[in-house]
Amino acid sequence: MSRLEAKKPPLFITEPLTKDGVSQSLSLLSRILKSCYGPAGRLKQLHNGVGGCVCTTSQSSAILGRLPVSHPVLGVLMASVQNHISRFSDCGLFTAILCCSLIENFKSLNVTSCTVIKISKHLLSLCMDYLKSEACGCRVAVDFSSVETLLCLVRSVLRSKPACMLNKTEVDHLTTLILKAFLFTVPCHAESNAVLGKCVIVPVKGRRVMDSTVLPGLLIETPEIQLAKPLTVKRTCSNMIKMALFCVSMSGDSFNPEEGTITVHHGISLEMSELNQLLNVGKQLVNDEVGLVVCQKVIHPSLKQYLKENGVIAVDRAGLSLMEPLSRMTGSKPIASIRLLSPSCYGSLKDLCTESFASKNFVHLIPDDTVVCSLILCNRNETAWDELKRACETAEHVLQLTLKEPLALLGGGCTETHLASYIRHKSCSLSTSSFEDIDCSRTQYQLVADGFCRSLESVAHSLNHDDGEILTDMVYGHCWFVPPGFPPVSSWPDLVSKCGCGINGNGENLKWRLLQGQFCSPVIQDCPKDPLVKVADFLTLDCYAAKCSGLQVALETANLILDLLYVIKDQN
Numbered sequence: 001m002s003r004l005e006a007k008k009p010p011l012f013i014t015e016p017l018t019k020d021g022v023s024q025s026l027s028l029l030s031r032i033l034k035s036c037y038g039p040a041g042r043l044k045q046l047h048n049g050v051g052g053c054v055c056t057t058s059q060s061s062a063i064l065g066r067l068p069v070s071h072p073v074l075g076v077l078m079a080s081v082q083n084h085i086s087r088f089s090d091c092g093l094f095t096a097i098l099c100c101s102l103i104e105n106f107k108s109l110n111v112t113s114c115t116v117i118k119i120s121k122h123l124l125s126l127c128m129d130y131l132k133s134e135a136c137g138c139r140v141a142v143d144f145s146s147v148e149t150l151l152c153l154v155r156s157v158l159r160s161k162p163a164c165m166l167n168k169t170e171v172d173h174l175t176t177l178i179l180k181a182f183l184f185t186v187p188c189h190a191e192s193n194a195v196l197g198k199c200v201i202v203p204v205k206g207r208r209v210m211d212s213t214v215l216p217g218l219l220i221e222t223p224e225i226q227l228a229k230p231l232t233v234k235r236t237c238s239n240m241i242k243m244a245l246f247c248v249s250m251s252g253d254s255f256n257p258e259e260g261t262i263t264v265h266h267g268i269s270l271e272m273s274e275l276n277q278l279l280n281v282g283k284q285l286v287n288d289e290v291g292l293v294v295c296q297k298v299i300h301p302s303l304k305q306y307l308k309e310n311g312v313i314a315v316d317r318a319g320l321s322l323m324e325p326l327s328r329m330t331g332s333k334p335i336a337s338i339r340l341l342s343p344s345c346y347g348s349l350k351d352l353c354t355e356s357f358a359s360k361n362f363v364h365l366i367p368d369d370t371v372v373c374s375l376i377l378c379n380r381n382e383t384a385w386d387e388l389k390r391a392c393e394t395a396e397h398v399l400q401l402t403l404k405e406p407l408a409l410l411g412g413g414c415t416e417t418h419l420a421s422y423i424r425h426k427s428c429s430l431s432t433s434s435f436e437d438i439d440c441s442r443t444q445y446q447l448v449a450d451g452f453c454r455s456l457e458s459v460a461h462s463l464n465h466d467d468g469e470i471l472t473d474m475v476y477g478h479c480w481f482v483p484p485g486f487p488p489v490s491s492w493p494d495l496v497s498k499c500g501c502g503i504n505g506n507g508e509n510l511k512w513r514l515l516q517g518q519f520c521s522p523v524i525q526d527c528p529k530d531p532l533v534k535v536a537d538f539l540t541l542d543c544y545a546a547k548c549s550g551l552q553v554a555l556e557t558a559n560l561i562l563d564l565l566y567v568i569k570d571q572n
Contacts, residue, residue: 013567016073017107025074029067030100036063037093038463039159056383057163059390060092061085072567080557088546089397090157094459095550101458102558105451111444117559118438119448124555126426127419131409131548137476138418140541142406147179152539153402154178156411157395159540163387165380170209177375178392181214182399184373196403197371198325199396204358205385207378215355216370218325219362220294220315225354231363233352234291234311240368241291241349245332247323250278250316251298278303281338286310288343292352292365294318294326296334313352315363329365329372401545409547411540412500413460413470413479417515420453421477457515463500471496471512478504480512502538 016022035042036058046066047054055062064082069075077099085092106116130136142149154175158166166174185197202219204211225231236242252274282303285293292313293299299316307314318326323334332347351366357376377392379385402408409415427449435442457472460479464470468484478499486495496512498505 008571011569011571013569014565016071016564016567017103017561022071022073023107025069025071026077026100026103029069029074029077030097030104032067033060033063033093033096033100034458034462035465036060037097037459038465039162040463040465041160041162042465043163055386057387057390059161059163059387059394060096061089061390061394062387064092064096072569073561073564076561077557080553080560084549084553088401088543088549089394090543090546091550094542094547095554097459097462098455098550098554099557101455102452102555103561105455106448106558106562109447109451111447113562115440115444116448116562119440119445120452120555120559122434122438123423123427123449123452124552126423127551128548130419130422131544137422138410138415139544140408140410140539142402142408144403144406149408149539149541150179150399150402151175152541153398153408153543154395156540156542157398158391161387161391163384164391165384166209166388173210174212174388174392177212177214178395179399181373181375182396184214184216184370186403187371188369196400197373198328200322200325200372200374201389201392202357202362202374202376203385203389204360204376204378205382206380207358209379209388211357211376211378213376215364215374215376216372217364217366217374218322218329218372219355219364219374219376220318220322222315222354222361222363225361225363231313231352231354232311233313234289236289236291236348241352242289243292243294243330243332243347243349244285244290244345245323245326245330245334245347246293246295246297246338247334248295248336248338249297250281250295250300250303250338252278252300275300275302277338279306281341282306282310282312284341286312288346290346292349296320296323313363325372326365329367398543398546401543405545407544408541409544410478410501410503411542412502413463414477414499414501414503415542415547416456416460417472417479418477420456421472423449423453423456460500461515470515472515473499473504474511474513475508476504476510479515498538501540 013019032044036044041058043056043058044063045054045056046063048066055066057063060081064078064085067078069078077096081092081096081099084095102120106113106120109116131139140149142153144150155171158164158171158174181199185199187194187197200218233241278300279302285307290312293307293315295314295316296318297316299314304314304316326332327334327347330347330349333345335341335345348368349365350368353364353366355362355364358378375392377385377389379388410418427446430445435445438445461470463479464481466484469482469486471480471482472478473480476499478501480496480499482495493506493510496506
């Protein structure tokens with residue numbers, strides 16, 4: 001068949017960052033992301049333009065996944081940040097905002113891109129070495145023998161998600177629940193190859209947040225089970241409940257015509273043959289003293305009735321998502337065929353009972369060793385619940401990352417301003433041989449370092465959405481927020497009570513400067529490692545692993561985009 005339209009040649013775009021359209025799109029993306037940042041971030045409503053559900057959010061995972069971009073340069077940035085989010089869950093907006101700021105600041109310098117990239121890599125190594133050192137003034141050690149720092153981490157995640165619509169009491173309640181759920185998943189016995197358990201979130205929409213709770217074990221929704229009647233379940237001689245877990249349909253219609261043809265002799269009913277096979281499975285389960293049967297899919301009503309008459313509880317439609325935690329919790333091996341049933345596939349439970357939440361009935365499976373738990377998560381409406389679910393999953397992931405690397409960074413913009421002060425101090429004290437190694441002049445290094453520091457400070461500045469002034473002190477290099485409505489010549493100590501992270505108060509004789517001012521000062525001393533304030537009440541913390549990764553991803557992505565010389569676009 002002949003081609004209806006002549007094939008178009010590919011479109012070559014030279015130096016894409018110099019084009020007005022790319023710069024405007026990058027600036028717009030930066031403004032959108034900055035407006036979402038922090039506890040006072042503005043919400044965004046996203047939909048696909050042709051109908052479907054509307055997502056109200058300020059979280060990077062939801063925004064970047066639903067925000068279409070047409071230019072390949074922005075596509076690189078979005079894909080890079082989304083990859084970071086898939087690995088760490090947290091600090092997505094920090095990474096994206098910093099990346100946009102780095103590109104805009106570096107692009108405005110009268111320095112070649114290859115020189116900018118070499119210098120920025122050196123600046124990144126200074127930052128990472130400092131963040132990994134014991135002398136780091138914006139790093140906090142996390143002690144797992146005390147819950148205070150862990151509560152601060154979780155609380156900081158929840159407070160930064162305004163679309164969850166939580167008040168202080170609700171934040172504190174959920175913070176405790178999330179930490180409790182996480183501790184359930186940590187194995188009691190330390191092993192070299194220990195694996196964390198799982199927290200399963202059970203949705204309950206239209207109820208108060210304060211109705212949320214955590215239960216050890218798993219909840220499976222079972223509308224047909226009557227709560228008024230106590231469950232009588234068959235037990236083994238050791239008083240445990242033997243359980244069989246099926247991942248295959250037990251509805252009696254397992255034959256799929258698409259898989260081929262089957263020959264049936266005259267007078268033979270295929271349906272009856274399948275049902276007889278199911279009943280034979282039921283007899284074996286009864287003979288093996290199984291007390292609970294859970295099926296991922298549907299169980300035939302006749303088999304259900306037979307199991308019930310013989311004291312076996314049958315639960316079907318458990319769903320694929322519960323298969324892995326059920327297997328992990330009970331030791332069951334999912335049975336994939338009703339024709340191959342081995343007693344070695346059975347697992348065990350400590351107890352079984354019924355629960356009710358918001359007119360929903362559940363069977364509660366209670367294990368002997370709790371590494372799986374259920375978080376019954378409530379919120380007022382579907383939009384707020386969806387946002388809260390994402391926030392809880394992020395908080396749980398942050399705790400898992402912190403368990404692996406028990407450190408945290410100061411939040412509230414203080415890590416960014418402290419790092420900026422540190423880099424300015426270090427860049428002023430570099431030796432001539434360092435510039436020779438990088439192959440740049442002192443002036444070029446200072447220009448790039450200043451752009452790097454201004455990018456870090458712009459992230460901290462993005463936390464302010466009310467037109468108030470933002471200060472940084474000249475001792476610790478922390479970030480301080482002035483309420484709106486006061487002139488720049490005001491007496492700062494009268495207007496600020498504590499820094500962004502909450503570790504420093506204004507009781508000391510501190511000196512401040514405006515964050516966006518031209519005067520740059522070094523850090524005179526590190527911030528105290530052991531805060532005098534009560535940590536659980538005041539400290540805002542960020543995930544150490546996520547923020548360190550975000551810093552690296554932002555700068556490496558910015559360097560990649562700055563180094564782009566051509567974009568080749570297929571027009572067919």
